[in-house]
Amino acid sequence: MRLIDLNRTRDIGSSCLFAEIGSFNILFDCGTSPKCTGYSSLPDFKKLGAAAIDLILISHCHLDHVGSVPYLIRKQQQARILISQASHIVLPRILNNSVTVMKLQRDEHGIKEYPFYTATDIEAMEQHILPMQFGKSRTLRKDGDEIVITFFEAGHVLGASSILVEHKHRKIFYTGDVLFRDQKTLRGAKWPSCKVDTIITETTRGTTVRKEECSxxxxxxxxxxxxxxxxxxxxxxxxxxxxxxxxxxxxxxxxxxxxxxxxxxxxxxxxxxxxxxxxxxxxxxxxxxxxxxxxxxxxxxxxxxxxxxxxxxxxxxxxxxxxxxxxxxxxxxxxxxxxxxxxxxxxxxxxxxxxxxxxxxxxxxxxxxxxxxxxxxxxxxxxxxxxxxxxxxxFDMSGHADREEILKKVIGMSPRAIVLVHGEEDARNWFMDELIEVAPKVQIWDMNPGEEFTI
Ligand SMILES: [Zn+2]
Ligand SMILES: [Zn+2]
Structure with a gap:
C-alpha cells in the first residue's frame, strides 16, 4: 500500500490521506483546514500527480474531513463517494453553508478563489454518492481487482464512521474521529472485533490528560x-x-x-x-x-x-x-x-x-x-x-476518545502497522512513545505532509 498525506500541516488541518491499494486509488476524507483561508485551506491535491481517484471514503461531515469534496469531484469525475447514510442526510446543508461562508469571506477579504464550489456542484456531487449502512459491506471492482468496504459507528458526531477496507487478505482500518462513550444524543463507537493489518488512527487528544475529577x-x-x-x-x-x-x-x-x-x-x-x-x-x-x-x-x-x-x-x-x-x-x-x-x-x-x-x-x-x-x-x-x-x-466534554482508550482499542486489533494522522506534533509524539513501549514489534508510521510511504 502506498500512502501520501495530503494535509499540508502536521496538525488538525484538511484531513485527506491518499492510499493506493491494489488497483484502487482511494482518499480517506477530503477536508478543508479550519485555520486557513483560500487555496492553503485545501489539501495538497498536486501531490496526486496524474492519479485518478476511484473512491473517496468519508468518515464524517465536519469540514476538516469533508469540506473539499465537491471541489475535487469537479476534477475527478470518475470518483465515487462512500459515506454513511446519516452523514448523507446532513452533507448538503453543511456544504451549502460552507459556500455561504466562502462567499462572505470573498467579499470581506477579497479571497478571489472563493467559493471553491457552488450549490450546483453540490447537487452534481449527489450522483457520485454510494450511501453506506453501518456493518453492511460493499464490494467494488476495477480491472479484475476487488475491494470490500465496511463502515462502523464511530460515535463522535451523527453519521461518523470508522472504515474497514479489505483487499485480498489484507485489512486496513481507518478510525476517523472516534468517541467510544455514549453522548446524550449519540451512541459510542462500535468497532469490529476482527484483527487488522494496518490501522490509520486519529491522535487529537494525544496531549490531553483527563483529570480524574473531570468525568x-x-x-x-x-x-x-x-x-x-x-x-x-x-x-x-x-x-x-x-x-x-x-x-x-x-x-x-x-x-x-x-x-x-x-x-x-x-x-x-x-x-x-x-x-x-x-x-x-x-x-x-x-x-x-x-x-x-x-x-x-x-x-x-x-x-x-x-x-x-x-x-x-x-x-x-x-x-x-x-x-x-x-x-x-x-x-x-x-x-x-x-x-x-x-x-x-x-x-x-x-x-x-x-x-x-x-x-x-x-x-x-x-x-x-x-x-x-x-x-x-x-x-x-x-x-x-x-x-x-x-x-x-x-469543560472537558470532547467528542474525541481519551488517548489511553484509543491506544488500548488500537492495540486490541493486533495490527502489524499503525499510521498516525490528525493530531498536533506533541500529540503524535505521545502516541509514538507509548506505542514503542507497549507494542515494540508494531511498525509505527508518523505521516509527514506530502511524503510518500510504502507499507
Ligand atoms: Zn470531527
Ligand atoms: Zn477531525
Missing part, C-alpha cells in the same frame, strides 16, 4: 451549574460550539436540565443558523435511521431564537438581557456569531464564556484561553481592544 458526567453537571449561577447573577452565557453535533448535544443537555429544574425556565436561548437548520436533519436521521437521539421538539421546547448578529447594533440588542448563546464557531473563528458575541460579552464581569471543545492555539478561542481576568484582548476583525472581565471556563 464526562461531572463536566456536564459543572456546565449546568455555571449556566445557572451566571444567569442568577444577571449575566449571559456564551457557549462556543461546532454547529454540527456539539450544538445539538449542548441543547439537549440544557433541555434535560430545565426539565429537572436545574436551570431557569425562561432564559432566552440563541442558536446560530446552521446549528438550528441541522435540527431538521437530526430529526430525519432519528426518524429514518434511529441514528441519533435528538428530535425537533427539543428545539421547540427550548423556544430557540436564531441569532442574527452581523452588525454591532444587532449584537448589542440581542445581548442586553441575560441569555444563553450556543453559537458557532467552537474555536471563535473571526467574524462568526460566537466571535461577535464574545466581543460583546467579554467586558462585563457578570458574563461567562464556556468552552466545551477543542480550540487550536492559534485561533481566537485558543488565544483567549491563554488570557487572564483584566488582560486586554484584541478582536482583530473588529479592530476592537476589550478588557477581559467575563469569567472563562473550560
Amino acid at each position: 464526562p458526567s461531572s463536566e456536564t453537571e459543572r456546565l449546568v451549574t455555571t449556566i445557572r449561577n451566571t444567569i442568577d447573577s444577571g449575566g449571559s452565557v456564551l457557549i462556543p460550539a461546532f454547529a454540527f453535533g456539539r450544538m445539538q448535544e449542548i441543547l439537549k443537555i440544557i433541555n434535560s436540565a430545565r426539565k429537572e429544574k436545574k436551570l431557569q425556565a425562561n432564559t432566552p436561548i440563541f442558536c446560530s443558523g446552521l446549528g438550528y437548520g441541522l435540527v431538521d436533519d437530526f430529526d430525519m436521521a432519528a426518524k429514518k435511521l434511529s441514528a441519533v437521539d435528538f428530535r425537533r421538539k427539543i428545539a421547540k421546547e427550548l423556544n430557540i431564537k436564531i441569532f442574527r448578529g452581523n452588525n454591532p447594533k444587532d449584537i448589542k440588542k440581542q445581548t442586553k438581557e441575560p441569555s444563553i448563546f450556543v453559537l458557532s464557531s467552537g474555536m471563535l473563528v473571526e467574524n462568526t456569531s460566537a466571535y461577535n458575541v464574545a466581543s460583546a460579552l467579554i467586558d462585563d464581569h457578570r458574563n461567562a464564556i464556556c468552552f466545551v471543545g477543542f480550540c487550536d492555539d492559534s485561533t481566537p478561542g485558543g488565544e483567549l484561553q491563554k488570557c487572564s481576568q483584566g488582560d486586554s484582548f484584541l478582536f482583530k476583525a473588529q479592530n476592537y481592544v476589550a478588557k477581559i472581565f467575563a469569567k472563562m471556563y473550560k
Whole structure:
C-alpha cells in the first residue's frame, strides 16, 4: 500500500490521506483546514500527480474531513463517494453553508478563489454518492481487482464512521474521529472485533490528560451549574460550539436540565443558523435511521431564537438581557456569531464564556484561553481592544476518545502497522512513545505532509 498525506500541516488541518491499494486509488476524507483561508485551506491535491481517484471514503461531515469534496469531484469525475447514510442526510446543508461562508469571506477579504464550489456542484456531487449502512459491506471492482468496504459507528458526531477496507487478505482500518462513550444524543463507537493489518488512527487528544475529577458526567453537571449561577447573577452565557453535533448535544443537555429544574425556565436561548437548520436533519436521521437521539421538539421546547448578529447594533440588542448563546464557531473563528458575541460579552464581569471543545492555539478561542481576568484582548476583525472581565471556563466534554482508550482499542486489533494522522506534533509524539513501549514489534508510521510511504 502506498500512502501520501495530503494535509499540508502536521496538525488538525484538511484531513485527506491518499492510499493506493491494489488497483484502487482511494482518499480517506477530503477536508478543508479550519485555520486557513483560500487555496492553503485545501489539501495538497498536486501531490496526486496524474492519479485518478476511484473512491473517496468519508468518515464524517465536519469540514476538516469533508469540506473539499465537491471541489475535487469537479476534477475527478470518475470518483465515487462512500459515506454513511446519516452523514448523507446532513452533507448538503453543511456544504451549502460552507459556500455561504466562502462567499462572505470573498467579499470581506477579497479571497478571489472563493467559493471553491457552488450549490450546483453540490447537487452534481449527489450522483457520485454510494450511501453506506453501518456493518453492511460493499464490494467494488476495477480491472479484475476487488475491494470490500465496511463502515462502523464511530460515535463522535451523527453519521461518523470508522472504515474497514479489505483487499485480498489484507485489512486496513481507518478510525476517523472516534468517541467510544455514549453522548446524550449519540451512541459510542462500535468497532469490529476482527484483527487488522494496518490501522490509520486519529491522535487529537494525544496531549490531553483527563483529570480524574473531570468525568464526562461531572463536566456536564459543572456546565449546568455555571449556566445557572451566571444567569442568577444577571449575566449571559456564551457557549462556543461546532454547529454540527456539539450544538445539538449542548441543547439537549440544557433541555434535560430545565426539565429537572436545574436551570431557569425562561432564559432566552440563541442558536446560530446552521446549528438550528441541522435540527431538521437530526430529526430525519432519528426518524429514518434511529441514528441519533435528538428530535425537533427539543428545539421547540427550548423556544430557540436564531441569532442574527452581523452588525454591532444587532449584537448589542440581542445581548442586553441575560441569555444563553450556543453559537458557532467552537474555536471563535473571526467574524462568526460566537466571535461577535464574545466581543460583546467579554467586558462585563457578570458574563461567562464556556468552552466545551477543542480550540487550536492559534485561533481566537485558543488565544483567549491563554488570557487572564483584566488582560486586554484584541478582536482583530473588529479592530476592537476589550478588557477581559467575563469569567472563562473550560469543560472537558470532547467528542474525541481519551488517548489511553484509543491506544488500548488500537492495540486490541493486533495490527502489524499503525499510521498516525490528525493530531498536533506533541500529540503524535505521545502516541509514538507509548506505542514503542507497549507494542515494540508494531511498525509505527508518523505521516509527514506530502511524503510518500510504502507499507
Ligand atoms: Zn470531527
Ligand atoms: Zn477531525
